[in-house]
Structure formats: C-alpha cells, structure tokens
Amino acid sequence: MEAKRLVRETGVILAVSILLGAAANFSLMRRFFGGEFREAYVDREKYAGLRFITLAEAGDLFARGLAVFIDSRMRGDFVSGHIPGALSLPLDEVKHPANVREKLKQGPLSLSPERTLVVYCEGEGCQTSIALAKLIHGQGFRDVRIIMGGFAEWSAAGLPAEESP
C-alpha cells in the first residue's frame, strides 16, 4: 500500500510538472517543432546577429579575408594549432560580460562592432564557442558566426593552420 501511494504521488508530481512545463513553454515548443534550435539552444530573437555556419562558409570568409577569427579554446590548444590570423580569447578567461568588455578593448581584440567575427572551438559538439559568441554579441557585435564543426573539422579538411611560437 505504502509503495503504491509513493508511486501514485510521484506520478502526480511528474504529470503536473509535464503539464506546467508544456503550458509555460508553449511558444518555445512551437518554435522547436518548427525546426528552431537544431544546432544549439540559442534564442534567435535574443541573439539576432548570431548564427551557425558550415566549414565551406568559414573557408570562404577566410579566403576572402572578410572576417576576424576568434579561438575560444584553452590557450594551450591555441598554441598547438589554430586558424592563421585567429585571435585567442579562451572562454575560461572571460566567463563574465565585464571580462569580455575589458578584453575587447585590448590590443588586436579591440575590434569595431561592425566587423564580422567567426568563433570556433575544438570540434563538433564543443560548447565554448557558443558561450563566447553570446558574450561577444552582448558587447554590441551584430555579426557573430560560429563554425559548427570547430577546429577539428577545419584541420581535417586540410585548411591552413599555424602554430604559435
């Protein structure tokens, strides 16, 4: 009897949670079933200038020199190999908006908000590029792109890479 009651009460809590979750997020669910959030859970309404790009698009921007590449990986990974000309801005060092603001005022990182930025991290499924792109977007940059396959896909495709001394 006790076990039955426990199961019944647990079921009630879970069922009510599902109902509340669905009701409170009805519009989000519509957007999800409409095909949004397929790459990442980034709100396009909140981060309008942020988008995900393929390796081909990234390679094109690189070849034409149309974007500044930003590497969100740890400093050691950047030193071992990165996209030529990319700037290192490890997420680990700038987890708060105030830190990003400071960093984006220094040296080569003091960029115009009009510039197109391409952020990347290790490879497919890595998350630091998304988190960093959101922080940069919050500083007024309106064209921030993320390479979905990250540096792993870039180097596997034989695209140029360089090491830092």
Next chain:
Amino acid sequence: MIRSKRLIFLFRLIVGGVFVWAGVLKVADPLEFAQSIKNYQFFPHEMVFFIAIILPWVEVLSGGFLILGIFKRSSALIISVLLAMFIGLVGLALLRGIDTSCGCFGSFSRKADLSLILLDALLLFFSVSILRSQALKPRTAPADKTSTSP
C-alpha cells in the same frame, strides 16, 4: 539514522529551498538551461529540450511540497533520485575532462567540479534522511473490535 523532528524539518527547509530556488531560475530561462545540459554532452540534442522545460518544474514542485509538507516522501524520493543523477553527471563530466558550468542555478551557476559533487552529496544525505524518517513513522493501528484481550 536521524530521528530529531526539528532536524528533519530543517533538512526539509534547506533541501526544499535549494530546489525551489534552482527550479525558479531555470523556469525563467529554459534555453539557457538547455544549453547547460547540452554542455555535459550526455543526452541526445532533442531530449535536452524536453528535460529543460520539464525538470525545472519537477524541482519547483518537489521542493515546494517538501517545504509545505505535502507528498513529503515522494518529493524526497524524487529529489534524492535527481541528486544522485546530478552527482553521476558531474562525475562523468569530470572524468571526461569536460569543463562546464553546472547549470544548476541559471546565471548564478558555478563550475561543475568536485566541490559541487560534495554539495550535492550533502543535500542527498539530507533528502535520504527525510525519506527514511517518513518511512519509519509509527502508524496508528486500527482498533480491533473483535479483540478478546483484557
């Protein structure tokens, strides 16, 4: 085994309060929470969405019920299972070398590290204590009208 009613009540307030607070912060920004879950690289992408919209409500309800004294056992059971899962997830993330924030308290989230596992373990001890104290509550036996005892 903790028998003190006052201590168990205090545990209920602490665990319930933490869960209500954590749940409310996540309810306010489910996408941020979804991205935090995704950072653990454990659940399939689509499943993450449903976890992110339902789990915060499970936390709010079970935490709230624990404080109010409604469905105490089942709330403590749910919270204990959740805490055990959180410990497992953070442990796995550490073993796999994933550097991520825990996602536990929305934008107030902290790094998923060993100290977080210890904090979750402490909360798990509290919730299991609540669960066990409720299970051992003395029950009033129904009056036996046919009893022949003197």
